[in-house]
Amino acid sequence: MDAIKYACLTVVLVFTIIQLLAVYAADNDSDSSSRDYTKYEEMVDIPGGEFTMGTDARNAKDGEGPTHDEKVKPFKISKYPVTNYAFREFVRAKKYKTDAEKYEWSFVFDDFVPEEIKNEIPERIQGAPYWIPVKRAYWRQPEGKGSGIESRMHYPAVHISFQDAKAYCQWKGWRLPTEKEWEFAARGGLKGKTYPWGDKWQKNRLNLWQGKFPKKNTKHDGYHGLAPVDAYPEQNEYGLHDMVGNTWEWTSTRFETAQTSPADDPNSTYVLRGGSYIDSKDGKFNHQLRVSTRMSNTADAGSDNLGFRCAQSVGTKKTGKLPEDTRSKPSKPEVKEIKEGETVKQKRPNPADLRGKKKPTSNKKKEAKSEL
Numbered sequence: 001m002d003a004i005k006y007a008c009l010t011v012v013l014v015f016t017i018i019q020l021l022a023v024y025a026a027d028n029d030s031d032s033s034s035r036d037y038t039k040y041e042e043m044v045d046i047p048g049g050e051f052t053m054g055t056d057a058r059n060a061k062d063g064e065g066p067t068h069d070e071k072v073k074p075f076k077i078s079k080y081p082v083t084n085y086a087f088r089e090f091v092r093a094k095k096y097k098t099d100a101e102k103y104e105w106s107f108v109f110d111d112f113v114p115e116e117i118k119n120e121i122p123e124r125i126q127g128a129p130y131w132i133p134v135k136r137a138y139w140r141q142p143e144g145k146g147s148g149i150e151s152r153m154h155y156p157a158v159h160i161s162f163q164d165a166k167a168y169c170q171w172k173g174w175r176l177p178t179e180k181e182w183e184f185a186a187r188g189g190l191k192g193k194t195y196p197w198g199d200k201w202q203k204n205r206l207n208l209w210q211g212k213f214p215k216k217n218t219k220h221d222g223y224h225g226l227a228p229v230d231a232y233p234e235q236n237e238y239g240l241h242d243m244v245g246n247t248w249e250w251t252s253t254r255f256e257t258a259q260t261s262p263a264d265d266p267n268s269t270y271v272l273r274g275g276s277y278i279d280s281k282d283g284k285f286n287h288q289l290r291v292s293t294r295m296s297n298t299a300d301a302g303s304d305n306l307g308f309r310c311a312q313s314v315g316t317k318k319t320g321k322l323p324e325d326t327r328s329k330p331s332k333p334e335v336k337e338i339k340e341g342e343t344v345k346q347k348r349p350n351p352a353d354l355r356g357k358k359k360p361t362s363n364k365k366k367e368a369k370s371e372l
Helices: 002-028 037-041 084-094 099-103 162-171 179-187 364-371
Strands: 043-046 049-053 068-072 075-078 105-109 131-135 248-254 269-273 294-298 311-313
Touching (some): 043 179, 049 179, 068 179, 084 162, 179 248
Antiparallel strands (some): 043 075, 075 311, 248 269, 269 294
C-alpha cells in the first residue's frame, strides 16, 4: 500500500509541476495566444487643422526648416508602430517577401552582429563602419541567421522598405501617412513645441542613444537597441507612442530632390520621420530627436532601425486617394508574391541615417546570392 501511495503522490506531483511549467511558459511566451497583440493595431482619431510645420533651429537639416504653415484634414493614425506580430499576419496572408529577403541581406547595427559573422563580412560603409550588411537579415531575423522575433512580437517590425510598408497598409485597407499628417499627429495639438510633449526634455520618454556613439550606450532609457512599442508612456495628448525615437518611420511624401524620378522606381526617395535608437538628444551625432526630425531614403532601403505606421482617411472603409500634398505623388503599391526559390536581382539600398553616403564596394552581392 505504501508503494502504491508513493507512486500516486509522485504522479500527482509530476502532474502539478507540468501544469506550473505550462502556466509559466504561457506567461512568458510572447507568441502565446493568451496575450492580445491586436491592441497594438489601434487607430487614433486626429482632428486635423492648421499648424506650423518644421523648425527654425540653427541646426535644422534635411529640410526641417524653415517653419511654414500647413493644413491637414481629419484622419486616423496608428497608435503604435506596426509590430512584428501584425506584420507576420500580413506575410502569412499574402505569402509576401520583403525587399530585404529579395536582396538576401540587410543592414544591422554593429553591436548586434556576432563576431563570427562580422569576420565574414569584409565590406563596410565608408564613414559609417558600424552598419554591417548581414546576410539573411530581415524582419523575421533582425540580426541575421540564428536570430528571431519569438520574444519580440510587440517590438516594431524593422528592415522594412517603403514598398513593404505600403503593401502592408494597402492590405489593411489603410495607407501610409503623408509627412504633414505625420508631424501634425506627432505634435499632439501643441503649437511650436520641440517635442511631442512640450519644450522641456523628459527622460525615459523615448528610445535613443545615450553615451559615446558608436562605442558605448549607457542604456539609461532601459534599452540598447530597439524597444517594445509600448516601453515608454504616451508621448503626446493624442495618446501616440514612439513618434520620436526607436525607429524611423516611412511617410508617403516624396523627398523634395526626388520629384523627377517615377514614383514606382526603387530609387525614388521618400521622407522618413521620427529618428531612431541611434539618434541623440542634442544632435552631436546622427540626428537630433525632436518633432521636426526628418531625413530621406530610397524606396527599397532597409535596416534594423527602419519601420512604419499606417494612416486612414476619415469616413472611408478602404483608403483611396491620398490627401492632397504638393510634395507627395505616390503610386498604388503592388503586392508581389515571390515563388519559393526565386531570386530577384536588385541594387543595394542604404540603411537609415545614411542617405547619400558611399555604399559598400566589394563584390558581396554575388557572394550573397551563392549562399542561398
